[in-house]
Amino acid sequence: MGEKFVVENAICICKFGTTPGFLKITDQQFVHINGKKLVATTMNLGNVLQPPGFTVCKVVPSSPKPCTPAVIRWSGAFEKVKINRIAAILTDKSKGTCAAGCPDCIEFTTPGQIAIPGAMQMKEASNVFQGDMDPIGESLALNEYQIGSLTKISMNKL
Numbered sequence: 623m624g625e626k627f628v629v630e631n632a633i634c635i636c637k638f639g640t641t642p643g644f645l646k647i648t649d650q651q652f653v654h655i656n657g658k659k660l661v662a663t664t665m666n667l668g669n670v671l672q673p674p675g676f677t678v679c680k681v682v683p684s685s686p687k688p689c690t691p692a693v694i695r696w697s698g699a700f701e702k703v704k705i706n707r708i709a710a711i712l713t714d715k716s717k718g719t720c721a722a723g724c725p726d727c728i729e730f731t732t733p734g735q736i737a738i739p740g741a742m743q744m745k746e747a748s749n750v751f752q753g754d755m756d757p758i759g760e761s762l763a764l765n766e767y768q769i770g771s772l773t774k775i776s777m778n779k780l
Contacts, residue, residue: 625713629659631672632734636720637727639676639689645734646672649772653705656735664696681722692721693728738777 628744632645647660648670655661669675675689696718718728 625715626733626735627655627700628662628712628714628716629656629731629734630662631659631664632730633732634728634730636658636676636723638679638681638723639779640678641676642682642731643671643691649709650705659734661705662712663705664699664712665709666712667693679722693718694721695719697726
């Protein structure tokens with residue numbers, strides 16, 4: 623499966639956090655994809671998670687403290703496209719390094735994109751659902767071919 627670009631509200635986890643967090647885009651406000659969602663880049667640094675971050679930081683297990691994410695760099699970005707000639711786009715395989723943690727302690731569980739079905743997928747889905755509604759196999763809904771055939775037959779009988 624190919625890599626997917628990361629967008630705002632992608633879900634990420636930290637090896638030292640207690641809960642997943644939602645990514646917020648802080649470095650740019652003009653590059654959008656998939657339903658007008660902001661694209662995440664390697665320049666999205668600092669506190670880039672919606673509060674409360676990863677909730678509790680356990681980088682020092684004996685003294686857990688509230689999480690204040692501080693991403694200092696990203697690795698594994700898509701380098702073939704640059705935003706503002708310097709920032710590469712993050713993918714679902716990218717990893718972040720937090721100032722409080724260790725290298726690559728932050729990973730994405732979902733890229734934040736939502737699949738939007740096309741017209742062909744909608745047509746195929748309607749045929750599948752028609753079969754589900756009529757398990758005998760004779761669909762109650764007529765397709766365009768059947769409607770055209772019935773129209774020709776009834777015109778011939780007149």
